[in-house]
Amino acid sequence: MSVIEKDFRKYDETGSWPMVYQKIRNESSLKAIADGLTIGEAKKPENRSRNRYRDVSPYDHSRVILKKNDNDYINASLVTVPEACRRYILTQGPLEQTISQFWQMVWEQKSKAILMLNRTIEKGTLKCHQYWPMGEEHGSIDEMVMEDVGLKVTWIEQEAMHDFNLTTLELEDTVSGTSREIFHFQYMTWPDFGVPTSPAEFLNFLMAVREYGVLEENVGPAVIHCSAGIGRSGTFCLVDSSLLLIEKTKDMNSFDLMSVLIDMRSYRMGLIQTPDQLRFSYMAIIEGGHQILADKNSTLDVVSSYIANHEDSPPPPPPPVRTTSLSPQHISNRPPPPSSRPPSRKTISRQNALEPTTEISDSVDNRLTPEQEPDEDPSSLQGDEQHNSMYAVRRRKREDRKKNTNEQIKRMKEKQRKSELRFRRRDYIRPLAVGLAILLGGYILYRYYWKY
Structure with a gap:
């Protein structure tokens, strides 16, 4: 049994994950102080709005x-994780006013992929602005032009997998006319401050990303973000780097997982935000590591431990039984590699991209209410009539979702406007009150000295 497994079992049996997590936070803070790490640029007045x-x-x-x-x-x-030859750009979910800078960074850093580990709206809160075109087929637009940085983003196609969407975009420098293909992976089922349903689900996503070669050393660093760019993003990077170290050494004892995480935190503060995310990282590394080493014995133990510690909540589905090492060709529901894609990408995708994407969205948290139920059962129709009915239902659901999203954004903007107005009024009242107090004090002193 490896050290990672022993630590996992010990922390599980003693319920000490919060203490382990706090220890990592403390050691990271001490290391940041010892190394003299500063955040001066982020605190400048002109950068606070970013x-x-x-x-x-x-x-x-x-x-x-x-x-x-x-x-x-x-x-x-x-x-950077030099031992694993990995580089990642971890960033926050773009704000409305930072979309141009976000795409400028993607272009200048020569990144081939963006990994989005969140939804734009989670639990009724806007977590990330819609910074990429989703295509007219999905009720959005095909192009976004950012004149201030001379860039244009064009939607090419979208493929819906089991737990994530893969959108192919074209990023063009409008000045030089040169363009690049960008892969946008959006993981749809990872809750904020939470963990994926199971390690197997997450590893499927990780290996699908790897298959496209977007994490390799010979390309620009992939841009990875959630809302803050530290919790879910940090979990992804820790698992990916650790599994790569296991692949290189063929030994799960070849590195110290805590040291890897603390070193990563010296590049971006706060990576991995909760004890549960730390625990899940251990689970994914253990399962992925044993698949790499072709050891089929530990997976059931880890999953059983996970279920035992989550008895009050519905248990996650068990990972699929694997009899081979963890490699791209054995990952289910993966997208085809770029070399196998049809040449006429834009034409084909706009005929087929709508249906699977709508199906994924509806399966998570966009189910029809009774008022939105279709008037007829599409399964009772035949041929073109059935297809047209299903298309109409999906279009209506898409329009309803778009309307609800716009209303949520409008309410949040109105709330923000009122908050700013309240602070502005306070800024006006404060000097007025100080002035009146000075006048009153002066008058009292004048009356006192005039009297005596």
């Missing part, structure tokens, strides 16, 4: 520096 959260800032030594504009700041960090 940060989604006040307590998540990139370190000055590892922040990504923009090249084209006068202001070179973006809330993004270059995280």
Whole structure:
């Protein structure tokens, strides 16, 4: 049994995950102080509006520096794991006012992929602005033009997998006319501050991403984000790097997992936000590591332990039985590699991309209410009539979702406007009150000295 497995069992049996997580936080803080890490650029007044959260800032030594504009700041960090030959750009979910800088970073860093580990709206809160075109077939647009940085993003196609969507985009420099293909992976079932349903589900996603070669050393670093760019993003990077170390050494005892995480935290603060995310990282690394080493004995033990510690909630589905090592050709529901794709990508995709994407969205949290139920059962129809009916139902559901999303965004903007107005009024009232107090004090002193 490896050290990682022994630690996992010990922390599970003693219920000490919160203490282990706190120890990592403390050691990371001490290391940051000892190394003299600063966040001066993030705290400059002109950059505060570019940060989604006040307590998540990139370190000055590892922040990504923009090249084209006068202001070179973006809330993004270059995280490197030299032992695994990995580089990642971890960033926050783009704000409405930082979309141009986000795409400028993708272009300048020569990234081939964007890994989005969140939804734009989670639990009724806007977690990330819609920064990429979703295509007219999905009730959105085909192109986004950012004149301030001279870039244009064009939707090419979308493929819906079991737990994620893969969108192919074209990023063009409008000045030079050169363009690149960008793969946008959006993991749809990873809750904020939570963990995926099972390690097997997550490993399927990881291996599908790897299959496209977007994490390799010979290409620009992949851009990875959730909402803050530290919790889910940190979990992904830790698991990917650790499994790569196991692949290189063929030994699960060849590295210290805690040290890897603490070193990663010296590039971007706060990676992995909860004890549950830390625990899940161990689970995914153990399962993935044993698949790499062709050891089929530990998976059931790990999953059984997971279920035993989550008896109050519905148990996750068990991982699929694997009899071979963890490699791309054995991953189910994976997208085809780029070389096997049909040449006429745009024409084919716009005929087929709609149905699977709508099906995935509806299966998670966009189910029809009784008022939205279809008037007739599409299964009772035949041929074109059935297809047209299903298309109409899906189009109506898509329009309803778009309307609800717009209403949520409108309410949040109105709430933000009222909040800003309240603070503005307070800024006006405060000096007025101070002035009146000074006048009153002066009058009292005048009356006192005039009397005596």
